[in-house]
Amino acid sequence: MTSYVGEVGLDGSGHGRAFLELQRASFEFVLEALGRRTHLMSIHSRGAEAEVLDRLSAHGVQRAVFHWYTGPLRLVDAILSAGHAFSVNPAMMRSASGRRIIAQIPADRLLTESDGPHIRLEGQAQDPRAIPALVAELAPTLGLTPEELAEQIFHTLKALLSPTKGEEAPFRKGHL
Known part of the structure; x- marks a missing residue:
């Protein structure tokens, strides 16, 4: 069995709403299988967002990364309290709502992503080469230098990938 699963969840947006029941069944299958x-x-x-968080909690999932989160600000703290992290991409820095969400995420719960080739900025499909520029743009928002943020992202990823045996989750109270 794999140690990494993604991208799974629910899409209740206009595109996904028509298939929400099928998505729920699939998501439930994955959660039960794990x-x-x-x-x-x-x-x-x-x-x-709230339904996904509820399903993760109901199944005891304690290590998840909310990819390109666009949900309500009021749920950010609940997601963090449940022990989860967030991944952000260049498109999030281009919107006021994305910047508000990023401002709510502590640096030790933040990862970067390109989400390429789905994201296109200035006509260019994004790929991992966009990450250094994203880190440089994010760092001042978080009160860090780009080097400090890059180091923090590395430590966050390391914590997510290598919990100690028997540890509930790397971000539970007292872990970082």
Whole structure:
């Protein structure tokens, strides 16, 4: 069985709403198949953020990364309290709502992503080469230098990928 699962979740946006029941069944299948084993999951939650968080909690998932989170600000703290992290991409820095969400995420719960080739900025499909520029842009928002943020992202990823045996989750109270 794999240690990493992604991208799974629910899409309650206009595109996904017509297939929400099928998505729910698929997401439930994945969550049940994983049981309470430790896996790092990349989570899609667009338009269904509270429901996704509820399903993760109900299944004991304690290590998830909310990918390109666009949901309500009021849920950011609940997601963090549940022990999860967020991945952000260049498109999030281009919108006021994305910047507000990023401002709510502590640096030790933040990862970067390009989400390429889906994201196009200035006509260019994004790929991992966009990450250094994203880190440089994010750093002042978080009160860090780009070097400090890059180091923090590395430590966050390391914590997510290597919990100690028996540890519930790397971000539970007292872990970082």
